Amino acid sequence: GSTLCTKIPIPCDAVIAHRGASYQAPESTRPAYLLARDLGVDYLELDLQRTKDGVLVAVHDNTLGRNTDVAEVFPDRADAPVSSFTLDELKQLDAGSWFNASYPERARDSYSGLEILTLDEVIDIAENGDNHPGLYIETKVPEQFPGIEQDLRDKLEARGWLGDAAKTRPAAEGGAVRVGDGPGRLVMQTFSKASLEALEQTMPEVPQVLLLWLGEGGIEAAPSEPQGEGESKADYYARQQVASPEAFRTWLDFAKDHGAVGIGPSAVQTEHDGKFSSQFSYMELAEPWMIGMAHDDGMLVHLYTVDEPADFERYRQRGVDGFFTNRAEQLLTFYGHP
Numbered sequence: 047g048s049t050l051c052t053k054i055p056i057p058c059d060a061v062i063a064h065r066g067a068s069y070q071a072p073e074s075t076r077p078a079y080l081l082a083r084d085l086g087v088d089y090l091e092l093d094l095q096r097t098k099d100g101v102l103v104a105v106h107d108n109t110l111g112r113n114t115d116v117a118e119v120f121p122d123r124a125d126a127p128v129s130s131f132t133l134d135e136l137k138q139l140d141a142g143s144w145f146n147a148s149y150p151e152r153a154r155d156s157y158s159g160l161e162i163l164t165l166d167e168v169i170d171i172a173e174n175g176d177n178h179p180g181l182y183i184e185t186k187v188p189e190q191f192p193g194i195e196q197d198l199r200d201k202l203e204a205r206g207w208l209g210d211a212a213k214t215r216p217a218a219e220g221g222a223v224r225v226g227d228g229p230g231r232l233v234m235q236t237f238s239k240a241s242l243e244a245l246e247q248t249m250p251e252v253p254q255v256l257l258l259w260l261g262e263g264g265i266e267a268a269p270s271e272p273q274g275e276g277e278s279k280a281d282y283y284a285r286q287q288v289a290s291p292e293a294f295r296t297w298l299d300f301a302k303d304h305g306a307v308g309i310g311p312s313a314v315q316t317e318h319d320g321k322f323s324s325q326f327s328y329m330e331l332a333e334p335w336m337i338g339m340a341h342d343d344g345m346l347v348h349l350y351t352v353d354e355p356a357d358f359e360r361y362r363q364r365g366v367d368g369f370f371t372n373r374a375e376q377l378l379t380f381y382g383h384p
């Protein structure tokens with residue numbers, strides 16, 4: 047990574063476990079986060095949403111069909127948004143069996159019936175091992191959740207992750223503590239300009255990162271969908287224009303003006319099993335000039351979502367400061383971390 051880590055309390059070679067160790071265990075579940083923690087990652091990454099009864103939960107998709115049995119448990123609500131379910135309803139779902147069906151070679155009986163987790167439960171995991179990873183929290187579809195940034199602040203404050211309490215957190219004994227105490231223990235991330243502004247207001251003391259995506263109008267801070275009848279995502283992305291320096295400059299300035307310490311651009315990946323990587327394969331927001339421009343502005347660069355050693359190496363040579371990865375074990379080995 048760059049030398050920004052001398053100024054920003056985030057490791058220069060950050061290992062951010064994307065939805066936990068989600069190559070080895072079902073994403074965003076207890077074993078995925080436990081495994082990531084025990085491997086010694088710097089951060090557990092999670093996508094934050096809010097239930098109908100106001101509980102903060104770690105769920106990526108807007109709906110529950112891809113990785114739960116919602117269609118069996120609530121057949122009339124298979125396409126309903128996460129925000130329309132109470133916590134009690136979400137807890138009835140099986141968030142692990144899909145993984146066994148999709149990845150038989152990595153399946154485990156114990157993954158059947160895994161629960162969706164609340165933010166509180168992810169915090170418990172982060173706090174209760176030999177290693178104490180930080181949390182790298184994304185406000186997901188925040189326009190659906192007015193006030194979620196304040197709810198998040200209230201929760202983190204109540205759990206002692208903000209203010210003086212965070213600064214006096216004792217170091218773990220015998221565990222790998224690279225993130226350290228204080229502000230670097232938490233990072234907030236979002237694709238949403240509005241949410242970045244809200245995070246700046248509610249948690250100015252917490253480092254924030256603006257996620258970037260290459261969409262139809264150039265660089266966007268929110269994903270776009272394929273246009274027109276029957277167009278595949280691959281075709282859609284293939285015809286995207288490469289971001290112009292002017293467009294990149296605009297987003298960097300927006301991030302900087304709102305107190306962000308860095309950007310989280312999408313990376314081009316080597317294909318492996320296709321499930322995680324293929325949709326990102328046509329986008330490149332981590333060209334050398336982009337990384338240089340960010341660093342010249344004092345902004346660090348965390349790329350998502352990168353799993354292959356060849357890609358770690360290519361982007362390390364370009365000077366990126368860390369990766370969101372599903373394969374924390376591979377990235378830790380690559381960086382030579384314990």
Ligand code: G3P
Binds near residue numbers: 093235
């Ligand atoms: O948060 C970084 C990366 O996770 C963004 O993509 O869709 O996996 O949340 P997504």
Ligand code: CA
Binds near residue numbers: 091092093184
């Ligand atoms: Ca995310």
